[in-house]
Amino acid sequence: MDILSNLALGFEVALSPMTLFLAVIGCFLGTIIGALPGLGPSNGVAILIPITFTMGLDATAALVLLTSVYYGAMYGGRISSILLNIPGDEPAMMTTLDGYPMAKNGRAGDALVISGVASFVGALLATIALALVAPFLARIAYKFGPAEYFALYALAFATLGGMASNNQAKSALASFIGLGIALIGIDNNSGFTRFTGGNLHLADGIDFLVAIVGLFAVSEVFFFIESHGKGSAVGVVLGKVTVPWREIWSTRWTMLRSSAVGFVAGVLPGAGASLGSFMTYMMEKSIAGKKGGFGTGVAKGVAAPEAGNNAAAGGALVPMLTLGVPGSGTTAVLLAVLMTLNITPGPTLFADRPEVVWGLIAALLIANFVLLAMNVPMVKVFVRILQVPPEILLPGVTMISFVGIYSLSGSYFDLLLMVGFGVMGYIFRKMDIPTVPVILGILLGYQMENNLRHAMTLSGGEWTYLLSSPISIGLWVAAALGFIAPMFLRRYLRKPQMVTD
C-alpha cells in the first residue's frame, strides 16, 4: 500500500538520532510551554521560530522540533488547568471544569493520568487520520487554479474570523488590517514600492515573524503588568501518582468519540483546538446526562476535552499541509515556519518533498509516545516547573523574543516594530478584536493578491472568472456560511472567550 511505503520513508527520516533528539526536546519544551499560564502553543512556537532558524536546522528538523512543541503544548495545557484552575493555554480551558474539582477532591494524580492518556489517544488517532486524509486532500488540491485559491483564502478568513470573535465586524477588521500590513513593501510583480511612507526599513515588507512574536508573546507581558501577576493562584497539592486503569477503561468511548469530533473540528479552517475541546465536552456532557455528574470532577469530563483538543491539533495540520491554509492560530505560526524555510505547502509539497511531509508525520507518531511517557510517569517534573513565578517568566519570555528577532535580522527597527505589535496585541485583545486573523492576513496577503492578479490576467480582467468553477463557487458559499453562521449559532453556543490557539 502507498501509505505504508510513505510511512516507511517517513520513519527513515524520523528515526535519525538528530530528529529523534529534536522531537524529545520539542516535546519537553512544549509541555512546559503548555503548562505555564501565559504561554500557549502559538506564542510558545512563535518565540522558538527565530531561534530555530539561527541554529541552522534544515526544513525537516525545524518542522519536527516545532510541531513537537505544538503537540507538547497541547498536552501540557491540562497540567495547570487541573492543578491551578488556570488553563495553561486556551484549548485547555474546558479541562478546568472537571479537572480542578477532581484535584480538589484529592484526586489530582488521577486527573493528570486520565487526561494524559486521553491526550495520547486523541493525538495518536488524529496523527493516523492525518496520514490517511492528507494525501487524498492533496490530490483534490491539484485541481485548484488561482481563482480557487483566492476563494480558499477567503474561506479561511471567513471561518477563522467568524469563530474568533463575538463581533463579525471586528474579525473582518482584523483580517483586513493583516492584509493591509502584508501589502507594505516592494510589490514583486511590478517592482513598485507601496505604502512605506519613504521608510527604507519597510521596503522589504514587514516580516511576519516580527508580527507574530509581537502580537502573541510581547503583548502577554503587558497583561501581566496590568494584573501584577495576580491570578497565579495557590495550587492543589499533588500526591502519589498511580494509574487508575479501570477508570481509564470506562472512558474509552468518550475518548474515541471526542477524538473523531475533535479531528473534524481541527480540519475545518478556523475552528481549531479550542472549539474542538468545547464541542467534545458539551457533547459528552449531554450524552452522560444529569447523572453523569459533569462539573463535579468526573473522569469523562477530563477525558473528553483533552482527547478533543489534541485530536483537533492534529486535524489542524491537514489544511495547513495540503492547502497552505492554516486551521488555527498555531498552525498559522507553523505555516510561517514553512514559508520562511522556502517550502510552499500545498499539493506539490506531497509530490516534491515527501521526506518533509512523511518525516513530519512519522516524527509526530513518535512524539506521541514520548509525550505519553513524559506526561504520565514524569508529570511531577512539570508540576515543579509550574512554580516559576510570572515575574521571572514574563521578563524571560520578552528577552527571548528580543534576542530571537534580533538574531534574525540584526536590526533595531524590527525590534521596534515588534514592540509596536506587542502594544497593538494588547489593545486588540482588550477590545475583543482577534489577533489571529491579523497574522493570517500578513501570512496570506501576498499569495492572495498574486492569485487574484493571476486569475484576472488569465481571464483578461473578467471578474466573473472568480466564480467560474464548481469548486470555487462551493468555497465562496462555504465562506459566506462560515462567516454568517456563527452569528446565529452564538445564541446557542456561548464560545469560550478569545480563541487564540
Added chain:
Amino acid sequence: MIRSDRILGVVVVIVALVFITSAYNLPAGNLFDKLGPKAFPIIVAIGMIVSAAGLILRPDPEADWPEMPSLLSIGFATLVLIGYAYSLKPLGFLAPTAIAAAILSYQISPRPVPAVLTGIGLSVGLFVIFKYALGLGLFALPRSLMG
C-alpha cells in the same frame, strides 16, 4: 457616546483613506498583469472602511481598560522596551538585558531585590544559553570595550 471601538474605527478609516490615495499613484495594470499593483490594496482598504464602519455604527460595550496607574506602567514598560531595542546593539547584551528584565520584573511584582536578581540572572543565564548552547552571535559588552 465615544467608545474605544469608535475611536479605532475612525483611525482605521483614516489609514484606509491614506492607503487609497497612495494606491492611486501606482500605475494601472497592463496586458501581463491585468490588475496591476493598485487594485488589491484598494479592495483591502474598502474592506477596512466597511468593517470599521461596523465598529463606528454598532460599537460593543466599552472594553475593560485598566486604571490610570496600570495604564501608566504599561506605557512605561513600552518605553523601556523601546529603549532596550535601541541599546541592544551599541551597549552589548548583558547590561541592557539586565536592566530591562529587572524593570519588567519589578512592574509585575514590586519587590526590588528579587527584581534585580531576576534581571541579572536572566541576563547572564540567557546569554550563556544563546551564546554557547545555541551559538548565536551576541556581544556581551559594548563593542568599543571589546576592541
